Structures are given as C-alpha cells and as structure tokens.
Amino acid sequence: MGERDLKISIAHLYPKLLNLYGDIGNIITLKKRCEWRGIAVEFEDINIGDKIKEHDIYFVGGGQDKQQEEVADELYRQKDFLTEERDRNAVFLGICGGYQLFGHYYQPHDKERLNGISLMDAYTVAGNTRFIGNVTARTDFLEPKTLVGFENHSGLTYLQGDTTPLAYTEVGNGNNGKDKTEGGRYKNVFGTYLHGSFLPKNPHFADYMLELALEKRYGEPIKLQPLDDKFETETHNSLIGKSY
Numbered sequence: 001m002g003e004r005d006l007k008i009s010i011a012h013l014y015p016k017l018l019n020l021y022g023d024i025g026n027i028i029t030l031k032k033r034c035e036w037r038g039i040a041v042e043f044e045d046i047n048i049g050d051k052i053k054e055h056d057i058y059f060v061g062g063g064q065d066k067q068q069e070e071v072a073d074e075l076y077r078q079k080d081f082l083t084e085e086r087d088r089n090a091v092f093l094g095i096c097g098g099y100q101l102f103g104h105y106y107q108p109h110d111k112e113r114l115n116g117i118s119l120m121d122a123y124t125v126a127g128n129t130r131f132i133g134n135v136t137a138r139t140d141f142l143e144p145k146t147l148v149g150f151e152n153h154s155g156l157t158y159l160q161g162d163t164t165p166l167a168y169t170e171v172g173n174g175n176n177g178k179d180k181t182e183g184g185r186y187k188n189v190f191g192t193y194l195h196g197s198f199l200p201k202n203p204h205f206a207d208y209m210l211e212l213a214l215e216k217r218y219g220e221p222i223k224l225q226p227l228d229d230k231f232e233t234e235t236h237n238s239l240i241g242k243s244y
Helices: 024-035 064-075 079-089 097-102 203-218 230-239
Strands: 006-014 040-046 057-060 092-094 105-107 122-138 146-159 162-171 181-186 189-192
Touching: 006 024, 006 146, 006 203, 024 057, 024 162, 024 203, 057 203, 064 079, 064 097, 079 092, 079 097, 092 097, 092 203, 097 146, 097 189, 122 181, 146 181, 146 189, 146 203, 146 230, 162 189, 203 230
Parallel strands: 006 040, 006 057, 057 092, 092 189, 105 122
Antiparallel strands: 122 146, 122 162, 162 181, 181 189
C-alpha cells in the first residue's frame, strides 16, 4: 500500500483549555508530516461537552491547575471509551497536565485530588520545587535516541507496574528530579513533560507515532518514507545537552 493511499485520523482534546507553551505545534507537526507524504488526515477538535469518537491518535496538551480541573472531570466521564481505545492500540500523547491525567490521579497541595483516567499505571503529587529549563533525554527505541524539549512543572510523577519510562534524563529533571526518568509509556500511550513544542523538535518521535497509528488502522506495520528533515535535525541537534 503506497503512502498516498493511506489515511489517518487525529483528535485534539480540549485545545481551548490545554495549550500551554505552543502545544498546538504538536498537532501541526503530525498533520504536516502526513500531508507532505500524501497521507490523508481526518482531524477533529474535541471540546467540553463533546462526545469523543474513535480516532487513531489522541493528543492532550498542558495547562494550569484550573483548566486541568475542568478537563479532568470531562475525561473521567469518558474513561471507559478511552480505555477501550487504548486497548485497541490507538496512540495517545499527553503533555505535562495531559500526561498527569493519563495516570491514576494528580494531588495538588491544597485542593482535592484530580482523578485521572488510568491509561497508564502512574500518579502525580505536587512538589515544592518548580522544574524549569531544557531537557535532553535518551530512549531505547528511537533513532536518533535523544529527545529534547523544555520542562516547566512542579508535579512529581511516579511510574509503576508495566508503565515504563519514555526516556532517561541526561539534562533536566524529568518526572520527579530523583529517578532520572522522563515521561511514561504503556502500550501506545505516551506522556511527557516536554513542551516547547515537543514534536517539531523531535520529528523522529512524530513519525514513530504515525507508524503506530497506521498499524492500528490497517493491521500491519507500515514504514514511512523519510522526509527531508535537514532543518528539523539541525534544530534537534543544537538542543542536545543544552543546560538550564
């Protein structure tokens, strides 16, 4: 099957509330990397009150606690459907606040616990230190193996069970500043604290997501043809090892 015969569907969950630090750039990257290959893209914004329908990729960005509270309630009402989508190998990417809501809960300092939707075995508690700055982390499943981005969070996330780290930090604090982990993964559910935005700086991870989503849709592995990523690669490489 040629790339120009392929189609993919993407849902952006709650973009009006969770879109800190240019998180919309992640959606733009996914769409453009499909379009440049001739892959048709179906796209839908999901806002408060909308019923979430079946898609190949679901994206949730980051936000302040107030916006996170609104989204937490809405996501929890649709938890069963999203869990079914996870188990059908749909691809999820959550950034910062979105990542925290993929776990079991987020516990702020002085407010009630926000229920997550348990797409991964993880939990988050508010910390006393804000982690702000550049991050370089290393994966064991990508080529190149590095991921770069910018973190700005005080939540401390801890992974459990079958949820594995997305990467291990070489620069920056990652999940909690203690165990060197950055982000999490369970099945095709990914979470990360990397803003700024994440996918334009890491096009190899964007393509990895697209390949997983195409395999989910068509039931067989599909290898994407490389794009001319000269400028994207130069940007990525310029940020490797960049300190706070």
